[in-house]
Amino acid sequence: MRSICTYDEALDIAIHLATPHRIIERNVWTKAPNTAMLADDVHAAIDLPPFARAMMDGFAVHHSDILGTQPLQVIADVHAGEQPKTPVSPGTAVQIRTGAPVPENTAAVVRKEWTEWMDDHTIRLLRPVSAGESIQPCGQDTAQGAVLLSRGVQIDGQTTAVLRAAGVTSIPIYAPVRVGIVSTGSELVTDPTKPLRAAQVYAASDAFLQSTLEALGAQVVDISYVDDHPERIEQVATRFIADGVDYVLLTGGASVGDTDYATSVIRKLCGTDQLPIERVWMRPGSPFLAGRAGRTTVFGLSGNPAACFVQFHVLVLPAIRRSLGINTTMFAQEAVLTQSIRLKPIKHVRFYRATASVDGVHVRVEPQVGQSSGLVTGLAYVNAIIRLDEQVYEAGDTVSIQLTRTTTGRLF
Secondary structure, eight states: OOOEEEHHHHHHHHHHTSOOOOEEEEETTSOOOTTEEBOSOEEOSSOBSSSOEESSSEEEEOGGGSSOOSOEEEEEEEOTTOOOOSOOOTTEEEEEOTTOBOOTTOOEEEEGGGEEEEETTEEEESSOOOTTTTEEOTTSSBOTTSEEEOTTOEEOHHHHHHHHHTTOOEEEEEOOOEEEEEEEOTTEEOOTTSOOOTTOEEOOHHHHHHHHHHHHTOEEEEEEEEOSOHHHHHHHHHHHHHTTOSEEEEESOOSSSTTOOHHHHHHHHHTOSSOSBSEEEEESOOOOEEEEETTEEEEEEOSSHHHHHHHIIIIIHHHHHHHTTOOOOTTOEEEEESSOEEOOSOSSEEEEEEEEEEETTEEEEEEOSOOOTTOOGGGGTOOEEEEEOSSEEOTTOEEEEEESSOSSSOOO
C-alpha cells in the first residue's frame, strides 16, 4: 500500500523532512551571492556617522554668529577625509565641504549660497540660520551596539552597504543548501543541435528548477541526465548522496508504470519499503515521492514539466526554504479571481497555474487558459499558483495564491 496523503499532510511531512539549516560566518567585504539570509541580529560596530559632519558645502560658524550679518574671517578650509585643526570662534568661519568633520565649537554649517565673499578672506551671512543647520550629529543614523539588521533579513547589495558603513566585518548567515538534480527519461534530449527523433522531447524541467533554487540561495552542484534504467538512476543519486548534498531532486518515473523506477530507487536509497510520501491527493502532480537517505532529503517529482513545476513550488520549495532559514506560510496571499472556474467533484486539491498582478490596491489573478499537465508554453507567463479546494468559483471571488517568481513570495 503506497503512502497517500492530502496536500496539507504532504506539505507538513515535506517540511519535517527538510535538512537542518547550518550557520556559517560570512565576511561582508568578500564578494558572494546576494541571496544569504541573516541567522541572527547584527549590531552596529561603530556610531554612524562616526563624527559630526557637514551635509552641505559651506562655512562652519560659531553660535554667536548664526543670526548676524557681520563680517566673518575665514581662518581654515576643511575637505572630506581631513581632520579639522582649527576650532571655530566668534567672528570666524571655516570653509567646509560636504562630508567633512565639523570643527570644534561649530553651531551650524551655512550653505555656500547663503553667504557672500566680501574679500579673499572674509564672508558674511545673507540670512540667519538655525543652530544645527546642515550638520549630521555623530550617531544620528545608528549608535554603536544598536541592532542594525534583524535575523531573517536577506543580505544583498543594499544590506551589505549598511553593514560596511556601520563597521561590521563578519555576519552569521544560513549556509547555502546544496542540491543535486537527476533528470530521468529515455526520451530526453539535452543537445539542442540534434533534431528530435520519434518519441523524443527536449529536457526542460531542470531549467526552472536550477534558476529558482539559485535565486533563492541554493547551490545546484550538478544536473545529471539518465535514461530509464534503475541501476543507472540509483548510481547517479548515490553519488550525490555520497557527496553530501542536502537534497536530491529526481524528476521522471514517479508514477506506477512498468518503466517508472523512481519509487523503487528512492525506497532503496532511503532503506525502506514505504516512503513517507508516495502519492498526494492533488492535481496536477499526484505522483510525488519524499524520503531521507542519511542526511540527504530525496524528492521524486513528475517528469512532466507542468506537473513538476507545481510539485516543486508547493511541496519542495517550502522544505528547501526551511533549510535556508526561511519559514514560509504557503498560500497566505489572497487575490481576486478574474474568471469563473468549474471543477469536477473529486477529493484532490487542484492547483492552477496563473498570472497575478496588482490592479490599484487589489491583487488580481488570471488562470492560465490551458491547465493540462501536458502544456508547457504557458509557463513563460506564469508567476503564481492558485489553490482550489472547492468545485465552483466565480469571477470576483477571493482565492489563495502562492507566487512563483519572487524570493520573498510577495508581489510588493
